Amino acid sequence: MKLTRGRQSHETQREWVYDQLKHALMSGAYAPGQKVTLARIATDLGVSMMPVREALRRLAAERALTMRPNRSVTVPRLSRAEVLSIRAIRQMLEGYAAATAAGLVTDDELARLDALRRELAEARSRGDGKRVLAANEAFHFLVYSAACIPVLVDVIATLWLHSAPTLNLFFRTGVRSPDYVAKQNRNNLALVESLRRRDPAGARRAVEAEIVEGSRLLDRLMREANWDEAAAGPPGGRERRLVPRRSLPGRG
DSSP: OOOOTTOOOHHHHHHHHHHHHHHHHHTTOSOTTOEEOHHHHHHHHTOOHHHHHHHHHHHHHTTSSEEOTTSOEEOOOOOHHHHHHHHHHHHHHHHHHHHHHTTTOOHHHHHHHHHHHHHHHHHHHHTOHHHHHHHHHHHHHHHHHTTOOHHHHHHHHHHHHHHGGGGGHHHHTTOOOHHHHHHHHHHHHHHHHHHHTTOHHHHHHHHHHHHHHHHHHHHHHHHHTTTTTSOOSOGGGSOOOOSOOOOOTTOO
């Protein structure tokens, strides 16, 4: 969402806070079962609690957060079956978006995509989970936005909003799989090259292969961790600082 500097209306601030929390969820900044504290988020973002409360309610209505009877807010913990069902839908929609983007992507977008691909590969090689998740979101949504179908991007974003927190399992388990990293780097490279060649089928295959590889490893980790049987409490029992402070509309 593009923010207009100098506007500080309640509506603008409310949308900005919602946008920050939504993208934090989509980039895996929150872990499944983690408690989300209104006061902490307000402090992290440098805003009052009112727009944060409204954003949390909106995200709860979208089933991206869970509001408990005691008014606490947590990140939902999806079951293995739910994760797999989301994977199937993502394959269809993201494959279609990538194929459509192949005919519309610009040279500037291709240059940015290649830079993000390299950044993502470097973050994987360092085991920098936070940067991997953020760069992964930026890379893929630049592709999907190039398809020029805003409603499709919104639907894909909703799926990521629900499933991305579970990806924290990759990094909580300390898994290091050079083979997996190499495969995903190849899939990302194949996607960029297919887009550059204006090859819709190749772009679709690359995206679908990446989703399948990630889901296969995630499912294995969930089974090894007895995911469905485990308690749904926040990892480590303590809330982390999740959202970096960024400039509000009208702030330098």
